[in-house]
Amino acid sequence: MPTSxxxxxxxxxxxxxxxxxxxRQEKGGKQxxxxxxxxxxxxxxxxxxxxxxxxxxxAENDRRYEFRSSxxxxxxxxxxxxxxxxxxxxxxxxxxRLGDLDQGDSEDMxxxxxxxxxxxxxxxxxxxxxxxxxxxxxVNQEFRPSPLIKSNEKYSRGxxxxxxxxxLCPAEWDWKQNSVKTGIRDRTTEYIVSENSWPLFxxxxxxxxxxxxxxxxLKSKLLVxxxxxxxxxxxxxxxxxxxxxxxxxxxxxxxxxLRSDQTKVKTCVASIINMKKVTPRAIAYVVCQVRFALxxxxxxxxxxADFDYEAFWCNIVDFFEDTPGPVTRRKVEKLLEWxxx
DNA sequence: GCTGCCCCAGCTTTGAGGGA
DNA sequence: TCCCTCAAAGCTGGGGCAGC
Numbered sequence: 001m002p003t004s005x006x007x008x009x010x011x012x013x014x015x016x017x018x019x020x021x022x023x024r025q026e027k028g029g030k031q032x033x034x035x036x037x038x039x040x041x042x043x044x045x046x047x048x049x050x051x052x053x054x055x056x057x058x059a060e061n062d063r064r065y066e067f068r069s070s071x072x073x074x075x076x077x078x079x080x081x082x083x084x085x086x087x088x089x090x091x092x093x094x095x096x097r098l099g100d101l102d103q104g105d106s107e108d109m110x111x112x113x114x115x116x117x118x119x120x121x122x123x124x125x126x127x128x129x130x131x132x133x134x135x136x137x138x139v140n141q142e143f144r145p146s147p148l149i150k151s152n153e154k155y156s157r158g159x160x161x162x163x164x165x166x167x168l169c170p171a172e173w174d175w176k177q178n179s180v181k182t183g184i185r186d187r188t189t190e191y192i193v194s195e196n197s198w199p200l201f202x203x204x205x206x207x208x209x210x211x212x213x214x215x216x217x218l219k220s221k222l223l224v225x226x227x228x229x230x231x232x233x234x235x236x237x238x239x240x241x242x243x244x245x246x247x248x249x250x251x252x253x254x255x256x257x258l259r260s261d262q263t264k265v266k267t268c269v270a271s272i273i274n275m276k277k278v279t280p281r282a283i284a285y286v287v288c289q290v291r292f293a294l295x296x297x298x299x300x301x302x303x304x305a306d307f308d309y310e311a312f313w314c315n316i317v318d319f320f321e322d323t324p325g326p327v328t329r330r331k332v333e334k335l336l337e338w339x340x341x
Numbered sequence: 342g343c344t345g346c347c348c349c350a351g352c353t354t355t356g357a358g359g360g361a
Numbered sequence: 362t363c364c365c366t367c368a369a370a371g372c373t374g375g376g377g378c379a380g381c
Contacts, residue, residue, distance in 0.1 A: 038348090038349085042347095042348080119348090121370075121371085122348070122349075122371095123347095123348080124371095125370085125371055125372065125373095126347080126348065126349095126372095128371085128372090129371090129372065129373075298371095299354080299355080299370080299371055299372080300370080300371065
């Protein structure tokens with residue numbers, strides 16, 4: 001198919017811009033076979049959306065722009081739009097480049113979106129892999145189960161394991177009761193474990209106040225350790241032992257930035273993806289990763305028996321972002337302060 | 342030089358689609 | 362229904378980089 005000289009020139013400029021970005025990244029170091037868009041994409045699953053695609057968010061933003069006056073939207077569409085806003089915060093260059101697109105650029109943009117997705121999924125896979133081992137270690141240290149959870153396999157996890165079962169059990173049920181334990185394991189209709197219940201591993205000290213299911217929610221040591229492992233480094237999680245809050249989660253980032261114009265310093269994920277504070281979507285990402293690590297499911301998937309991870313991720317995001325009133329809003333803000341303080 | 346960490350390349354697994 | 366092909370997704374070993 002013939003292409004115009006203008007289109008060819010544009011593509012050439014795009015390629016050169018990409019190469020320039022690469023050179024900026026490398027800063028004279030030995031060349032590494034990575035692309036800018038794959039690298040940028042690594043932040044998407046961690047900070048923006050765990051399951052939806054970049055194209056979905058762009059399409060929702062376009063829809064809102066086109067039908068501004070007669071717009072009605074579902075909760076799903078609102079969540080996508082908030083995702084688009086978050087995406088433009090994480091990848092500030094994206095919105096500008098989308099605005100400059102014309103007909104001839106769409107193929108190029110699709111190729112870039114594909115690379116972003118590649119990076120996004122690769123980062124998710126890396127985190128899944130490292131948390132598989134780390135979560136087993138932390139559970140063994142914290143609860144001393146017998147036999148210990150094996151760090152390199154998952155068959156002994158999930159509801160088959162007493163300790164993983166307890167952590168995965170919906171907080172409103174008492175895992176110690178045999179009827180609950182066997183009901184969940186046999187998947188009887190009274191004990192369906194779905195995304196609509198908060199599992200016990202989300203709670204501070206793994207204890208729940210049955211009169212107030214939001215007390216201590218999303219404050220567990222396991223979550224803080226996992227958050228540190230993902231966004232700073234596994235060793236930072238080991239050093240901190242999960243005490244306190246998420247404060248030092250971002251300390252590495254600050255240190256890295258402080259010296260960014262001087263000597264080269266070791267950077268962490270939070271620094272690489274320019275993460276300045278703990279966000280609801282980052283917490284939701286870590287919650288899903290920990291839930292997956294505690295389960296016996298071998299490879300990443302959306303649905304585990306009756307539990308839908310995508311819906312679970314949406315529930316956590318909505319818990320923070322779609323608050324019904326000012327009182328709930330204040331509660332959520334306090335929780336985020338606890339993470340970021 | 343050693344260690345820790347990020348992240349990529351390549352291999353393996355999974356699943357969809359089509360033909361016999 | 363079974364088998365085959367192919368693409369996508371997932372997993373893992375190791376390269377490269379930075380700190381000590």
